[in-house]
Amino acid sequence: MAEAVVFYIFAALILGFAVLVITAKSTVHSVLFLVADFLCVAALYVVLQAPFLAVIQVMVYAGGIVVLYLFVVMLVNLKRPPELHADPRRLGRLGLVMALAVFAELAAIGAYGWLKPSGFDGSLDSKNIEQVGRALYTDYLVPFEVASVLLLVAMIGAIVLAKREQ
Amino acid sequence: MTEAVIFPLIKIVIVLAAVLATVMYIVLLERKVQAWVQVRLGPMRVGPHGILQPLADVLKLFVKEDITPVMADKWVFTAAPILVLVPALIAFAVIPFASNDMKLFGLPISGRIADVNVGLLYIVSVASLGIYGIILGGWSSNSKYPLIASLRASAQLISYEIAVTMTLVTVIMLAGTLSMVGIVDAQARQGMWFAFMQPVAFFIYFVGGLAETNRAPFDLPEAEQELVAGFHTEYSGMRFAFFFLAEYANMIVVSAVATTLFFGGWLQPFPNVSWLWWLGIVPGWMWFCTKTFMFLYVFLWVRATYPRYRYDQLMRLGWKWLIPLAILNVVVTGFLKVLLKG
Amino acid sequence: MQRETARPMFDTDELVINMGPQHPSTHGVLRLVLKLDGEKVVDCDAVIGYLHRGVEKLCESRDWTQIVLITDRMDYCAAATNNLGYVETVEKLMSLEVPRRALYIRTILSELQRVASHLLWLGTHAADIGALTVLLYGLRERELVLDLFEEYCGARLTYNCMRIGGQPADLPEGWDKRVLRFCEIQEQKLPEYEQLLTSNRIWMERTTNVGVISAADAIGIGLCGPPLRASGVARDVRKDEPYAAYAEMDFDIPIGVKGDTYDRYLVRLEEFRQSLRIIRQAVEGLPEGPIMGKVSRMIKPPAGETYHAIEAPKGEIGYFIASDGKSVSPYRFRVRPPSFCNLQALRQLVRGHLIADVVALIGTIDIVLGEVDR
Numbered sequence: 001m002a003e004a005v006v007f008y009i010f011a012a013l014i015l016g017f018a019v020l021v022i023t024a025k026s027t028v029h030s031v032l033f034l035v036a037d038f039l040c041v042a043a044l045y046v047v048l049q050a051p052f053l054a055v056i057q058v059m060v061y062a063g064g065i066v067v068l069y070l071f072v073v074m075l076v077n078l079k080r081p082p083e084l085h086a087d088p089r090r091l092g093r094l095g096l097v098m099a100l101a102v103f104a105e106l107a108a109i110g111a112y113g114w115l116k117p118s119g120f121d122g123s124l125d126s127k128n129i130e131q132v133g134r135a136l137y138t139d140y141l142v143p144f145e146v147a148s149v150l151l152l153v154a155m156i157g158a159i160v161l162a163k164r165e166q
Numbered sequence: 167m168t169e170a171v172i173f174p175l176i177k178i179v180i181v182l183a184a185v186l187a188t189v190m191y192i193v194l195l196e197r198k199v200q201a202w203v204q205v206r207l208g209p210m211r212v213g214p215h216g217i218l219q220p221l222a223d224v225l226k227l228f229v230k231e232d233i234t235p236v237m238a239d240k241w242v243f244t245a246a247p248i249l250v251l252v253p254a255l256i257a258f259a260v261i262p263f264a265s266n267d268m269k270l271f272g273l274p275i276s277g278r279i280a281d282v283n284v285g286l287l288y289i290v291s292v293a294s295l296g297i298y299g300i301i302l303g304g305w306s307s308n309s310k311y312p313l314i315a316s317l318r319a320s321a322q323l324i325s326y327e328i329a330v331t332m333t334l335v336t337v338i339m340l341a342g343t344l345s346m347v348g349i350v351d352a353q354a355r356q357g358m359w360f361a362f363m364q365p366v367a368f369f370i371y372f373v374g375g376l377a378e379t380n381r382a383p384f385d386l387p388e389a390e391q392e393l394v395a396g397f398h399t400e401y402s403g404m405r406f407a408f409f410f411l412a413e414y415a416n417m418i419v420v421s422a423v424a425t426t427l428f429f430g431g432w433l434q435p436f437p438n439v440s441w442l443w444w445l446g447i448v449p450g451w452m453w454f455c456t457k458t459f460m461f462l463y464v465f466l467w468v469r470a471t472y473p474r475y476r477y478d479q480l481m482r483l484g485w486k487w488l489i490p491l492a493i494l495n496v497v498v499t500g501f502l503k504v505l506l507k508g
Numbered sequence: 509m510q511r512e513t514a515r516p517m518f519d520t521d522e523l524v525i526n527m528g529p530q531h532p533s534t535h536g537v538l539r540l541v542l543k544l545d546g547e548k549v550v551d552c553d554a555v556i557g558y559l560h561r562g563v564e565k566l567c568e569s570r571d572w573t574q575i576v577l578i579t580d581r582m583d584y585c586a587a588a589t590n591n592l593g594y595v596e597t598v599e600k601l602m603s604l605e606v607p608r609r610a611l612y613i614r615t616i617l618s619e620l621q622r623v624a625s626h627l628l629w630l631g632t633h634a635a636d637i638g639a640l641t642v643l644l645y646g647l648r649e650r651e652l653v654l655d656l657f658e659e660y661c662g663a664r665l666t667y668n669c670m671r672i673g674g675q676p677a678d679l680p681e682g683w684d685k686r687v688l689r690f691c692e693i694q695e696q697k698l699p700e701y702e703q704l705l706t707s708n709r710i711w712m713e714r715t716t717n718v719g720v721i722s723a724a725d726a727i728g729i730g731l732c733g734p735p736l737r738a739s740g741v742a743r744d745v746r747k748d749e750p751y752a753a754y755a756e757m758d759f760d761i762p763i764g765v766k767g768d769t770y771d772r773y774l775v776r777l778e779e780f781r782q783s784l785r786i787i788r789q790a791v792e793g794l795p796e797g798p799i800m801g802k803v804s805r806m807i808k809p810p811a812g813e814t815y816h817a818i819e820a821p822k823g824e825i826g827y828f829i830a831s832d833g834k835s836v837s838p839y840r841f842r843v844r845p846p847s848f849c850n851l852q853a854l855r856q857l858v859r860g861h862l863i864a865d866v867v868a869l870i871g872t873i874d875i876v877l878g879e880v881d882r
Contacts, residue, residue: 028242028305035298052344055287063294067301067324071317074305129284129344204644382638383710386864473710474638476864478547 006047013040027073031066038062052129177279181258189414190220196466203470230403235308243306247401247408250299253292254415260285261422262347264432264450277432277450278347285346286338289423290331293378296416297323303401303409318477319387323378325484330374332492333367336499337427340364350431357438361428366495368428370488372464375420377484379413382469386477421461422454429457522550527866529558535632535870536877542858542866549866552858554851559881567841572598572672572807575841580666582843583879585628588621588657589820591670596751597816597827598672602809608753609797610674615753616687616790617660617669618818619783623694624653625821626776626783633773633871634705637714642704649697652690659683673803684791691784698780706777715769719857719869722767729853732846733823734779735873738764738771745819752818756793757786769872776874808836822846822874843882847875 017037024030038061045054136144194209194216201208209216234243264277282288297320304316337360338344341352353359361368377384401409425431432450436442475483528539537558543551563582567575579594580587592614599606631646654664659680661669669676705711721731726739736743744761746754762778764771811833817826823846830840850873857869 026239028239028302032242032245032298032302051282051284052287055284055291059287059291059294063291063297064324067294067297067320070298070301071320074301074313074317200640204641205648206644385638470641471704472639472708473634473705473714475710476714476862478862479713 003047007044010040010044010047014044028070031070031073034069035062035066038066052132174279178259181263181279182255185255185258185415185418186411188418189411190224192414192417192462193223193410194220195462196469199463199466200470203467224407227403227407232403232405237308238306239308242302244405246299246303246306247405247412248299249302250296250412251408251415253296253299254412254419257289257292257419258422260288260346261426262350262431263454266347281345281347283343283345283348286334286344286349286427289346289419290327290334293416293419294327296412299409299412315387319380322380322384322387322477322480322484325481326374326377326384326488329370329484329488329492330378332489332496333364333371333374334427335496336364336367339496339499339503346426346431349427350433353430354433354437359428359430359433364428364495364499366491367499368424370492370495371424371428372461374484374488375424376465376468377480379416379420379465381413381417381465383472383475384480385469386474386480417462417465418458421458421465424461425454425457431457525863529555535875536880538870538875538877538880540854540866540870542863544863547862549858549861549863552855552866554854556848556851556877556880559877561882563882564841564843568837568839571836572809572838575838576670576672577666577668579843580668581878582845582882583820583822583825583847583876584665585876586621586625586821587665587667588617588669589818589825591667592618592752593816593818593820593825593827595670595672596818597814597829598807598809600816601812601814601829601831602672602807604673604801604803606674606801607798608795610799610801611753612790612794613675613679613799614670615757616787616794617657617667618752619786619790620653620656620687620690622783622821623780623787624650624657626780627653629776629821629871629874630701633868633874634711636867636871637711639704639708639711642701645697645700645704649694652693656683656687656690659686671800672807674798674800678799684794687787687791691787694780694784698777702777706774712770714865714868715773715872717766718769718861718865719872720766720768721853721857725856726767726853729856730849731823731853732849733819733821733874734775735767735772735850735853736823737761738775739767740764745817745824749817751816753790754786757789759786759789769868772872806836809833813840817844820846822876822879823850845879845882847873847877847879851875851880 014037017033017040020033021030021037024033038057042054042057042062045051045057197219198208198216209219212219212222234240259279260282262278262281266276266278266281300316300323301320304312304314304319307313337349340356340360340363341349343349343352349360356363376382380387430453432454434445434448434450434453436445523544525542525544526539527542529537531538539555539558541553541555542549543553561581563578567578570578576591576594579590582590598604627646627650631643631650634640634642634646657667657669658664660683661667661676663669721729721735721739723740726736726741731739732743740763742761742763745751746759747761759782762775762782764775809829809831811831813828813830815826815828817824819825824844825846826844828840828842828844829838832839853873854869857873858866861869
């Protein structure tokens with residue numbers, strides 16, 4: 001009972017912050033609402049008894065990725081005011097296409113999960129880390145390595161692009 | 167029910183009070199230690215030997231005028247000091263100050279606020295949240311130079327966080343658990359503190375800790391020699407005090423974590439030496455505090471001794487030396503663990 | 509890939525930053541206008557004159573003995589050598605014979621002054637780079653020297669301790685023993701500074717290859733003193749054109765190899781040792797005799813002009829004095845201050861370095877604005 005209440009509170013917070021991310025006037029505020037959003041997601045993970053995922057969420061998402069977003073937003077903010085980025089005409093078409101794509105992807109994942117359940121026994125907490133680790137390095141090893149190589153390529157690409165002529 | 171709520175609440179109050187008091191007095195201790203190294207006396211006037219100096223400083227900061235720049239973003243400007251201080255304080259929630267089974271007035275009390283089985287990762291994630299306060303502090307001053315200074319300070323933090331996290335991996339490998347309490351117990355089982363089993367990791371952790379807390383010799387973003395103003399230029403009074411407190415609180419967190427991971431936390435030294443049995447009379451939390459203070463003293467000592475690294479040298483040290491060394495340490499530890507299994 | 513498409517997305521234009529005149533690290537009221545490209549310094553323009561007091565014009569309305577007081581205040585960290593340069597120039601103009609005892613006393617005072625000036629230099633230079641403790645240690649030893657001076661002439665900073673023709677007073681009772689005692693103490697303390705700095709990796713990283721000047725460039729710019737010697741040029745006025753009692757002293761001059769900040773640091777550190785050596789020889793060989801030559805109360809040099817230079821701690825300080833033979837003041841009094849000439853090198857030194865190095869470079873050429881601006 002208490003779990004359900006807590007779940008709904010956090011879910012409402014997550015949705016609320018997500019709306020604020022889109023509607024905030026200042027880009028920096030938008031990013032900060034995103035951080036708050038991710039922290040609420042982490043709280044949700046704790047409620048769902050996956051503390052490992054929760055701290056990883058905070059560490060990687062809120063503490064890493066969004067920090068880089070913030071860097072970029074702040075540096076870009078210096079030069080051009082936000083008005084120059086606004087283009088109401090483009091928003092409609094592109095946004096619709098992207099939203100449809102996201103829905104399609106979610107539907108595919110949902111269908112896959114319904115068709116092939118993972119056989120998970122549902123007990124977490126003390127064995128959460130081991131379960132995640134085991135799955136990552138045995139069943140999902142190839143995607144893991146591919147993701148690592150992708151990140152490495154992105155890093156090298158960023159360094160090459162940013163390197164100035166000496 | 168009471169045990170789940172009341173005891174932790176009481177412990178939180180005690181720990182917070184202790185940490186804040188320690189932070190205030192570390193500031194005084196720094197001035198005194200630096201003065202004694204430099205053949206001076208330090209604060210002597212306020213109270214005998216300057217003991218009441220922190221109270222005078224706090225009072226002064228309280229009554230200072232609170233200036234908010236006109237063009238600054240009000241919400242962010244107010245939030246930044248809070249975002250810096252809170253992560254430093256909540257990291258203490260998982261640090262074990264004493265053993266798990268103590269008895270206070272017949273009631274069982276455990277020596278920490280919470281035992282999360284991802285305790286170490288919790289501390290790392292909380293530390294990575296501390297970056298926000300610095301970035302936002304520089305940005306909300308609405309001027310190019312503090313912003314660039316704050317971005318540099320946060321870049322420094324992020325770089326050294328990588329090396330530090332790598333060293334924590336080796337500790338986890340040795341202990342087999344992410345829980346802080348579990349790590350101390352593992353050291354008790356091994357009979358040897360991890361600092362002696364992983365000297366390289368300890369060294370990298372300490373240097374990384376110096377860099378993460380913006381302490382000398384890595385304090386160029388804060389020094390006056392930098393022409394660009396530091397990231398907390400526009401802050402005065404209590405807001406500035408928060409930044410200041412947060413820096414010292416971070417120092418204490420780094421020291422406390424070093425104590426727990428590498429020096430046995432609340433364990434007594436030489437538990438197996440029979441003629442040193444009297445060391446066991448000293449309670450566990452006293453050992454913890456002593457060891458933490460030793461590390462804090464080394465922080466202060468290093469500041470009084472070494473010149474500063476230039477920013478590019480600092481980044482080069484982090485990326486080209488510490489990170490490869492830390493990764494190598496992980497690989498070697500892994501090999502040894504597999505080879506010496508059983 | 510074409511160079512065009514590889515251009516960075518963010519255009520960093522050249523910034524112009526102002527440093528000073530009030531700044532903790534500019535050793536006085538020096539204003540630097542730095543042109544930066546990102547982090548690197550592209551150019552630097554020194555704006556001086558904030559401490560200009562019209563010293564040279566002032567001297568034209570003071571009589572010859574009063575001018576000694578004014579020379580104190582040019583390089584206020586090394587007043588004794590300023591005094592010495594001036595009185596020797598006037599003695600040269602008047603062809604005065606100075607008694608040997610006075611020459612020895614002058615040598616001792618000059619070398620003590622060199623030690624004091626270098627101690628201050630070491631402290632401020634190290635403090636700028638972040639080694640705060642060395643500042644306090646340097647000042648601690650400097651106190652001992654200032655005490656010695658105070659016993660001799662009554663002042664700690666602006667000594668007025670030399671007169672045209674000799675010395676104003678003889679040495680106080682036991683002063684020479686106290687000087688020898690100071691030399692002992694200083695010799696023991698030098699390894700402390702070395703321990704903190706010379707082999708410290710951070711110090712070496714901050715100072716090696718920072719601000720390299722080749723020997724040819726050094727001569728071309730007109731450097732003098734320790735920066736010149738650190739670039740490999742063996743020029744020291746005490747050896748090349750001995751004055752006071754230096755001809756009778758046995759000492760070496762340290763010469764550097766690369767001409768970077770680390771070399772300038774090592775050269776000055778070695779100069780400590782050589783100065784202590786000279787002091788010991790001078791004290792032990794102190795002759796008896798009068799301390800004042802045959803000089804009338806009213807100093808009236810004959811008409812004529814002369815230039816004379818000595819080796820001050822910061823470099824070669826030269827005085828050009830023209831007298832018209834009739835008035836009680838010089839007709840023209842001109843100083844060639846070492847700090848002013850060494851400051852010219854700053855432009856070349858800072859090119860290509862980062863902002864954090866600018867402060868180290870100002871410290872390494874060791875300027876005092878009182879001398880630069882006069």
